[in-house]
Amino acid sequence: MLIVRSFTILLLSCIAFKLACCFSSSISSLKALPLVGHLEFEDVHHASKDFGNRYQLIPLAVLHPKSVSDIASAIRHIWMMGPHSQLTVAARGRGHSLQGQAQTRHGVVIHMESLHPQKLQVYSMDAPAPYVDVSGGELWINILHETLKYGLAPKSWTDYLHLTVGGTLSNAGISGQAFRHGPQISNVHQLEIVTGKGEILNCSKRQNSDLFDGVLGGLGQFGIITRARIALEPAPTMVKWIRVLYLDFSAFAKDQEQLISAKGHKFDYIEGFVIINRTGLLNNWRLSFTPEEPLEASQFKSDGRTLYCLELAKYLKQDNKDVINQEVKETLSELSYVSSTLFSTEVTYEAFLDRVHVSEVKLRSKGQWEVPHPWLNLLVPRSTIREFAKGVFGNILTDTSNGPVIVYPVNKSKWDNQTSAVTPEEEVFYLVAILTSAVPGKEDGGVEQILKRNRRILEFSEEAGIGLKQYLPHYTTREEWRSHFGAKWGEFVRRKSRYDPLAILAPGQRIFEKAVSYS
Numbered sequence: 001m002l003i004v005r006s007f008t009i010l011l012l013s014c015i016a017f018k019l020a021c022c023f024s025s026s027i028s029s030l031k032a033l034p035l036v037g038h039l040e041f042e043d044v045h046h047a048s049k050d051f052g053n054r055y056q057l058i059p060l061a062v063l064h065p066k067s068v069s070d071i072a073s074a075i076r077h078i079w080m081m082g083p084h085s086q087l088t089v090a091a092r093g094r095g096h097s098l099q100g101q102a103q104t105r106h107g108v109v110i111h112m113e114s115l116h117p118q119k120l121q122v123y124s125m126d127a128p129a130p131y132v133d134v135s136g137g138e139l140w141i142n143i144l145h146e147t148l149k150y151g152l153a154p155k156s157w158t159d160y161l162h163l164t165v166g167g168t169l170s171n172a173g174i175s176g177q178a179f180r181h182g183p184q185i186s187n188v189h190q191l192e193i194v195t196g197k198g199e200i201l202n203c204s205k206r207q208n209s210d211l212f213d214g215v216l217g218g219l220g221q222f223g224i225i226t227r228a229r230i231a232l233e234p235a236p237t238m239v240k241w242i243r244v245l246y247l248d249f250s251a252f253a254k255d256q257e258q259l260i261s262a263k264g265h266k267f268d269y270i271e272g273f274v275i276i277n278r279t280g281l282l283n284n285w286r287l288s289f290t291p292e293e294p295l296e297a298s299q300f301k302s303d304g305r306t307l308y309c310l311e312l313a314k315y316l317k318q319d320n321k322d323v324i325n326q327e328v329k330e331t332l333s334e335l336s337y338v339s340s341t342l343f344s345t346e347v348t349y350e351a352f353l354d355r356v357h358v359s360e361v362k363l364r365s366k367g368q369w370e371v372p373h374p375w376l377n378l379l380v381p382r383s384t385i386r387e388f389a390k391g392v393f394g395n396i397l398t399d400t401s402n403g404p405v406i407v408y409p410v411n412k413s414k415w416d417n418q419t420s421a422v423t424p425e426e427e428v429f430y431l432v433a434i435l436t437s438a439v440p441g442k443e444d445g446g447v448e449q450i451l452k453r454n455r456r457i458l459e460f461s462e463e464a465g466i467g468l469k470q471y472l473p474h475y476t477t478r479e480e481w482r483s484h485f486g487a488k489w490g491e492f493v494r495r496k497s498r499y500d501p502l503a504i505l506a507p508g509q510r511i512f513e514k515a516v517s518y519s
C-alpha cells in the first residue's frame with residue numbers, strides 16, 4: 001500500500017514538474033516571437049470569461065495581433081513545437097459564446113478585435129454585386145456604419161450586431177433575413193484563413209474550396225478567419241416594423257411558413273416570439289409601437305395565456321413608401337392573427353438592426369447583462385415543430401422566462417450544404433432560441449433550475465423524435481458530436497486532420513483534444 005502511494009506521489013510530482021517546465025519554456029519561447037502586435041501574460045483574466053458566464057479557463061497568454069502574420073507566426077510556432085507542447089489557440093471575437101467555446105486552458109487566446117490589417121474597404125463600384133472586405137475581428141455594427149456611408153449594407157444579419165465576423169461565420173449567423181438570403185455564411189465570397197499549421201491561405205468557392213466550406217460553420221476548427229469578403233445590397237433608409245399576436249401556435253406557424261415561401265417575398269424580415277404568462281405586455285409595447293386600432297387593442301386581454309407574436313419588417317425607401325404601405329396592408333389582410341393586435345412603428349434601418357443593443361444598455365445599467373446565460377438554441381424541423389411547441393411551450397416553459405423565446409422558420413434551400421453548418425434535413429426548419437438569463441433574486445432565476453429545464457426540453461425532444469439539431473452546439477462526448485454532425489462527421493474529421501492535425505485550434509468547443517506527448 002505504502003509503495004503504491006509513494007509511487008503515485010512520485011509520478012504526480014514528476015508530471016507537475018514537467019508541466020511547470022513546459023509552461024516556463026512555453027512562455028520564454030512565445031516571448032521570443034517577432035511580432036508587430038504583442039503578447040500579454042499578466043492581464044489575461046478577461047479572456048477567461050464569456051457571455052454564458054458559466055465556464056472559466058485561464059489562458060497562458062493573450063495575443064493582440066496587429067497583422068495577419070502575427071497570428072500565423074504564433075500558430076506556426078506552436079505547430080512546430082509538436083505534440084510535446086500543451087499549447088492550444090483560441091480565437092476570441094467578443095467572447096459572446098455560452099460555454100467556453102472561445103477559451104483555452106493554459107493556451108493562447110487571440111484577441112481578434114486587435115486585428116486591423118487594413119481599413120474596412122467597401123467596393124461599391126462593382127454593382128450589381130457590391131461587397132466589403134473586413135477583418136475577421138470586425139464587429140458587425142462597425143460594418144453597418146461604414147457601409148451605410150455608401151448607401152449599402154450586408155444582406156444577412158444576426159439580431160445583435162456587437163458580435164464579430166469570425167465568431168458568427170464560425171457558427172452560421174441567423175436572423176429574420178435568413179429566410180430570403182440564407183444565414184451570414186451564405187453571403188460570403190472569400191476568406192483569408194490561418195490554418196492550424198500557421199499557413200495563410202485565401203479561399204473561396206473557386207480557390208481552396210474545401211477549406212472555404214469547412215471554415216463556414218466550422219466552429220473555429222480548421223483555421224482562424226482573418227479577413228472576409230461580404231456581399232452587400234442597397235440599404236433602405238427606414239423600416240416599417242410590425243407585430244401581431246396569435247393565440248394558437250398552429251395559426252402562427254402557418255402564417256410564418258406562408259410568408260417565408262411567398263413568391264416575391266412580401267417582407268424583408270420575418271421572426272416571431274413566444275410570450276409566456278406575461279401581464280402588462282401591451283403597455284410595454286406602447287412605448288414604441290402604435291396599435292392600428294387603439295380602442296380594440298386596449299380591450300385585448302391575454303388572461304395569462306401563452307401568446308405568439310409574429311414580427312415582420314418591410315424596408316422602405318423615400319420614394320416607395322405609399323406603394324409599400326398599401327402592399328403591406330394587403331398581405332396582412334391574408335393573415336389570421338387576432339385582428340385587434342396589429343401594432344406598427346417606423347424606425348431608421350440602423351435603429352432597427354441595432355435594436356438589441358438598446359436592451360443591452362438597459363440590462364447593463366441594472367447589472368443584469370453579466371449574469372449567467374444558460375441559453376438553448378435549437379433548429380427544429382417543420383414536420384415536428386407543432387409537437388415541439390405543444391410539449392415545450394405548452395408544458396415545460398410554463399413560467400415567465402427571463403429573456404425572449406424566439407421562433408421563426410427559414411428555408412434550407414438558402415443554406416449551402418457543403419459548409420460545416422449542421423441543420424435538420426427538411427426544406428423548412430425553425431430556429432427556436434430560449435434566451436433565459438439567470439437573474440439573481442428572480443423567482444426562476446437559478447442557473448441549475450434553468451439548466452434542468454433545458455435538459456427536460458432536450459429529453460422531451462429525444463423521446464418525441466423531434467429530430468432537432470443544436471445551434472451554437474455544446475457536447476461533451478465524441479459520440480454526441482458524431483451524432484450532431486451525422487453524415488457530415490467523416491468530412492469534419494478529415495478536414496481537421498488536413499488543416500489542424502495537432503488539434504491546436506478552438507479547444508473550447510471540446511470536439512477534438514490535442515494529444516500531448518510527455519516523453
Ligand code: FAD
Nearest residue numbers: 093094095096097136158159160164166167173174220225
Ligand atoms: P466568440 O464567442 O468570441 O467565438 C465563437 C467561436 O468562434 C469560438 O469557438 C471562437 O474560437 C471562434 N472564433 C472567433 N473568432 C474567430 C475567427 N476570427 N476565426 C475562427 N474562429 C473564430 N447568433 C446568431 O446566429 N443569430 C443571432 O441573432 C444571435 N444573437 C445573439 C445575441 C446576443 C446578445 C448574443 C450574446 C449572441 C447572439 N448570437 C446570435 C450568437 C453569436 O453568433 C455567437 O455568440 C458567436 O459566437 C459570435 O460571438 P463572438 O463574435 O463574440 O465570438
